[in-house]
Amino acid sequence: MTSPTTAIRVPARAWAVWVVGLLAYGVAVFHRASLGVAGVEAQDRFSAGASAISLFLVLQLAVYASLQVPVGVALDRFGSRRMIVAGALTMAAGQLVLALASDVPTAVVARVLVGAGDAMTFISVLRLVPLWFPGRTVPLITQLTGILGQVGQIIAAYPLVALLHTASWTPTFLGAAAVGVLVGVLVLVALRDTPPGTQLAPPSTMAEVRRNLAATWAEPGTRMGLATHLVTQFSGTVFALLWGYPFLTTGQGLSAGAAATLLSLLVVVGMGFGPLVGRLCAQWPLRRSNLVFGILAVTAAVWTAVLLWPGRAPLWLLVLLVVVLGTNGPGSMIGFDFARTWNPAERSGSASGVVNVGGFVASLCTVLAIGFVLDALTPGSSTAYSLDAFRAAFAVQYVFWALGLFGVVRHRRQLRARMAQDGVVLAPLTTAVTARLRSRSAYAHPRQEA
Numbered sequence: 001m002t003s004p005t006t007a008i009r010v011p012a013r014a015w016a017v018w019v020v021g022l023l024a025y026g027v028a029v030f031h032r033a034s035l036g037v038a039g040v041e042a043q044d045r046f047s048a049g050a051s052a053i054s055l056f057l058v059l060q061l062a063v064y065a066s067l068q069v070p071v072g073v074a075l076d077r078f079g080s081r082r083m084i085v086a087g088a089l090t091m092a093a094g095q096l097v098l099a100l101a102s103d104v105p106t107a108v109v110a111r112v113l114v115g116a117g118d119a120m121t122f123i124s125v126l127r128l129v130p131l132w133f134p135g136r137t138v139p140l141i142t143q144l145t146g147i148l149g150q151v152g153q154i155i156a157a158y159p160l161v162a163l164l165h166t167a168s169w170t171p172t173f174l175g176a177a178a179v180g181v182l183v184g185v186l187v188l189v190a191l192r193d194t195p196p197g198t199q200l201a202p203p204s205t206m207a208e209v210r211r212n213l214a215a216t217w218a219e220p221g222t223r224m225g226l227a228t229h230l231v232t233q234f235s236g237t238v239f240a241l242l243w244g245y246p247f248l249t250t251g252q253g254l255s256a257g258a259a260a261t262l263l264s265l266l267v268v269v270g271m272g273f274g275p276l277v278g279r280l281c282a283q284w285p286l287r288r289s290n291l292v293f294g295i296l297a298v299t300a301a302v303w304t305a306v307l308l309w310p311g312r313a314p315l316w317l318l319v320l321l322v323v324v325l326g327t328n329g330p331g332s333m334i335g336f337d338f339a340r341t342w343n344p345a346e347r348s349g350s351a352s353g354v355v356n357v358g359g360f361v362a363s364l365c366t367v368l369a370i371g372f373v374l375d376a377l378t379p380g381s382s383t384a385y386s387l388d389a390f391r392a393a394f395a396v397q398y399v400f401w402a403l404g405l406f407g408v409v410r411h412r413r414q415l416r417a418r419m420a421q422d423g424v425v426l427a428p429l430t431t432a433v434t435a436r437l438r439s440r441s442a443y444a445h446p447r448q449e450a
Contacts, residue, residue, distance in 0.1 A: 013195070014132040020191045021125040022145060024084050026152030027183045028121040030160075031091040031114050032060070034176055035098070038164055045169055046104050056111045057242060058367060063115035065360040071120050072353020073209055076346060079193040080124040085184045087120030092180030099173035117180075122149070123352040130340055130348065131194050139285075139337050140278035146333050147274040150267060216350045220418070221342020224411035225355035228292050229335030231404025233359030235299055235397055236328030238366045240266055243394075251390035252312050262322045269326025277330040281337050286424075288334050289412050295331040298324050300401055307391045332359050342415070362400045369396040 035042060035056055042056075075083050094113030101107045129141045163172045216222050239247075240263060248259035281288050302324045306313045313321075335358065339351035373393035378385050 010133060010137060011195075017128060017132055017191055018141065018145075020187060021080070021084065021128050022148055024088060024183050024187050024191075025121055025125045025145065025149040027179060028087065028091060028118050029149050029152040031095060031176065031180065032118050034095070034114075034160055034173070035111060038160070038169075038172075041164055041169060042107070045102070046107055056108065058364065059108060060111050060115035060118075061360055061364045061367070063112050064119045065357055065364060067116055067119035068123070068353040068356045068360070069213070069350065070353075072123060072350035072356075073213055075120075075124055075127060075349030075353070076212065077209065080127050081187060081191050081193050083120045083124040084187045084191065087117040087124065088180050088184035088187065090114075090117030090120065092117075092177045092184065095173050095177035095180060099170045099177060123349060123356055125149075126336055126352050127348050128191075128193070131198065131345065136282050138340065139281035140275060142336060142340075143274040143278035143330055143333050146329060147271045150270065150329075212347055213350055216343060216347050216354060219342050219351070220411045220414040221338050222351050222354050224289075224342075224408065224415060225335035225338035225351070226358040227335075227404050227407025227411060228289075228338060228358075229332045229355050230358030230362045231401060231408060232292060232295050232299075232328050232334070233332035234328075234362035234366050234400055235303070236266065236270075236325040237359065237363040238370065238397075239322075239325050241363070242367055243370050246385065247390050247394070248318065250385055251387045252318060254315075254318070258315075262318065265319070266322045266326045269323050270329045273327050274330035274333070277327075277334065281334060285341070286419075288337060289408060292331060292334055292408055295327050296401060296405060299328060300398070303394065303397065307394060312387065335359075358404075362404070366396060366400060370394065 071083065091114050094110045094117060097113060098107060098110035101110055125145055126142060129145065130138050133141050160172060160176065163175065238244075244263060244266075245259050248254045248262060249256060254262075277291065280291060284290075302317075302321050306317055306321050309317065335355045336352055339355045340348060343351040370393040373396060374385050374389050377389040377392060
């Protein structure tokens with residue numbers, strides 16, 4: 001008897017291409033986070049307050065989100081190699097401008113360039129995965145791409161901070177620009193869009209581009225991916241990028257060290273949970289929405305417990321919150337898997353771009369909404385937000401959870417109706433799980449099959 005999960009051989013060339021793309025994405029994450037880890041030095045250099053520095057993040061997210069669909073269309077036309085090179089050089093130009101900047105407007109231009117280059121990178125790397133890897137391995141490799149790319153933020157930021165402490169601002173960001181150029185050269189030399197012999201027909205006219213984009217959006221699987229990305233991604237992103245630290249320190253009274261440890265735990269949990277999500281998606285491709293519902297339910301439930309807890313939440317509950325938020329990033333990657341499944345390869349770039357809009361637009365809106373509520377409830381203060389103000393501010397998440405859940409439920413019904421037309425009718429989840437367990441038992445004990 002052969003194993004139901006026979007190992008699939010992946011060519012060494014595929015791994016080499018993926019590693020180069022992953023390196024480019026890791027460097028993009030480094031560029032994305034570089035100003036954040038240099039926030040204190042940035043305030044001194046530009047004589048700007050914390051609000052002005054936080055504006056850089058909002059603008060960067062806005063540029064990133066707004067360019068996802070145009071970049072996706074360009075990706076289908078020009079391929080991953082050209083787009084990743086363009087992204088690396090654009091981010092390098094942004095870091096060069098930042099290295100020479102001495103005022104806030106110039107620094108804003110620099111971060112806009114970084115956001116634009118960053119927008120070109122992630123979905124371009126994702127497009128390589130289904131073209132180079134066998135189908136059943138794609139969900140796992142997709143999860144690993146998202147997870148390992150974030151390691152770039154942890155590893156690359158330390159040399160930058162160390163260099164800032166030993167050298168001045170300009171040499172540090174000139175070095176960051178040089179890294180971007182080197183990665184662009186490496187991608188140009190070593191990365192290829194498709195395996196030898198594979199031909200993808202890119203759209204040749206603007207009319208075909210518009211038709212492809214319309215077909216991408218008309219596909220319920222694309223909209224399912226967008227809703228999945230939205231409902232699972234924004235809470236963890238908002239917590240990790242901006243509001244988690246002040247919530248833990250000012251609101252919950254934790255020390256700076258304890259808050260930093262919890263934020264690091266969030267990244268570690270995501271790294272551990274991602275491969276599990278990838279394997280589950282590969283083994284249960286028609287049950288992926290159940291994972292989405294589970295991640296959403298647990299996230300909303302734990303946030304509800306934290307926000308309703310009388311007084312400051314105990315440390316164990318805050319640890320649980322961070323652990324649950326660590327599942328949000330891997331959960332959002334399921335959205336790209338929906339888009340990949342329901343769109344042909346020649347539309348994979350635009351489909352991934354549409355999906356990626358969901359979570360980042362929700363993150364941007366949530367960042368702004370939380371700040372608005374905090375300022376409204378604590379007028380005249382930017383550092384003394386009360387715990388009650390934080391509770392009211394973080395309650396805005398329920399609006400976006402509701403919107404995302406509505407989208408997931410609606411488009412899941414559409415997809416299942418289409419599958420039913422093709423003769424695919426899903427059994428209840430409990431029935432499917434029981435059948436899977438029995439099949440594994442039969443494999444483990446073949447003599448008992450009769």
